[in-house]
Amino acid sequence: ARPRVGYFYAGKKTSEIFGEQLRKMLVKDHKAVPVVISENATVYDAIVAMFVEDVGNLSVVKDHGILAGVISRKDLLKVAIGKQETQSVPVSLVMTRMPNVITVTGEDNVYNAARKLVENAVDSLPVVKVLDAERKQYEVIGRFTKTTVTKIFVELGSNREI
Amino acid sequence: ARPRVGYFYAGKKTSEIFGEQLRKMLVKDHKAVPVVISENATVYDAIVAMFVEDVGNLSVVKDHGILAGVISRKDLLKVAIGKQETQSVPVSLVMTRMPNVITVTGEDNVYNAARKLVENAVDSLPVVKVLDAERKQYEVIGRFTKTTVTKIFVELGSNREI
Numbered sequence: 001a002r003p004r005v006g007y008f009y010a011g012k013k014t015s016e017i018f019g020e021q022l023r024k025m026l027v028k029d030h031k032a033v034p035v036v037i038s039e040n041a042t043v044y045d046a047i048v049a050m051f052v053e054d055v056g057n058l059s060v061v062k063d064h065g066i067l068a069g070v071i072s073r074k075d076l077l078k079v080a081i082g083k084q085e086t087q088s089v090p091v092s093l094v095m096t097r098m099p100n101v102i103t104v105t106g107e108d109n110v111y112n113a114a115r116k117l118v119e120n121a122v123d124s125l126p127v128v129k130v131l132d133a134e135r136k137q138y139e140v141i142g143r144f145t146k147t148t149v150t151k152i153f154v155e156l157g158s159n160r161e162i
Numbered sequence: 163a164r165p166r167v168g169y170f171y172a173g174k175k176t177s178e179i180f181g182e183q184l185r186k187m188l189v190k191d192h193k194a195v196p197v198v199i200s201e202n203a204t205v206y207d208a209i210v211a212m213f214v215e216d217v218g219n220l221s222v223v224k225d226h227g228i229l230a231g232v233i234s235r236k237d238l239l240k241v242a243i244g245k246q247e248t249q250s251v252p253v254s255l256v257m258t259r260m261p262n263v264i265t266v267t268g269e270d271n272v273y274n275a276a277r278k279l280v281e282n283a284v285d286s287l288p289v290v291k292v293l294d295a296e297r298k299q300y301e302v303i304g305r306f307t308k309t310t311v312t313k314i315f316v317e318l319g320s321n322r323e324i
Binding site: 050074118123 | 179180183184206209213236240242276277280285308309315316318321
């Protein structure tokens with residue numbers, strides 16, 4: 001029997017074709033450049049960096065770019081409306097700290113990376129290169145964010161028959 | 163001739179199938195609930211509302227839910243690190259004001275809505291019902307955000323042959 005038009009293709013549903021395509025697309029080919037700040041920086045420095053770089057999240061790093069934590073606009077806003085001076089509070093005091101940071105590697109596929117964003121209710125994931133898995137030593141090499149996903153979505157959707 | 167597997171379907175590329183599918187999905191079926199604040203509220207009220215509702219953007223409304231503007235975490239952070247007291251600054255002073263707000267309607271498709279997010283570099287769009295197009299009187303009925311897009315992306319990608 002002939003498959004129903006618009007639905008089956010070689011026995012696969014349209015949604016299956018899409019699911020397979022997203023699993024072939026790797027984070028390393030779509031990630032944004034990393035935006036990092038030293039763990040010795042203050043909350044004020046982090047806020048300025050967010051405005052200068054126009055991002056909503058920063059990776060906080062130790063020496064040699066090793067991931068120490070992440071900080072979001074929400075974390076910074078919390079300090080900004082509090083009683084403490086943003087210039088006297090170090091980012092390391094308000095960041096989400098390793099090993100509690102959700103990360104992806106460049107070899108992860110974009111479907112799994114997007115799923116991590118949704119399941120953990122975060123806007124951004126550091127893309128890392130694992131230096132020492134046991135000691136959780138990760139080097140930050142990029143960002144994978146909801147903006148990244150939205151750009152892929154638009155790119156994939158932009159082709160069609162006119 | 164038989165079409166090349168994984169590429170053509172009834173003469174269409176995989177990407178075209180995806181593009182067509184996204185144009186059939188309407189904003190009204192995927193939008194999030196609206197989160198609004200009165201134009202008479204203060205910046206402090208807006209920050210509290212963002213934490214309580216756990217959103218990154220608010221629609222600012224006049225009487226009867228008519229859209230007056232939008233305000234983002236970034237806008238609020240700017241005030242919070244400034245010299246002014248967040249409790250004395252009205253949101254109407256720092257919001258992006260109509261008619262400069264980018265909006266979508268429930269009848270727009272999710273591809274076009276996602277494209278508006280990317281092209282205008284915003285995280286969220288108010289979903290509106292047009293009450294008076296000439297006078298730009300829009301009622302806020304929802305939100306369409308990069309989180310909405312990421313959820314659709316994961317949903318579409320989750321089906322596949324095991």
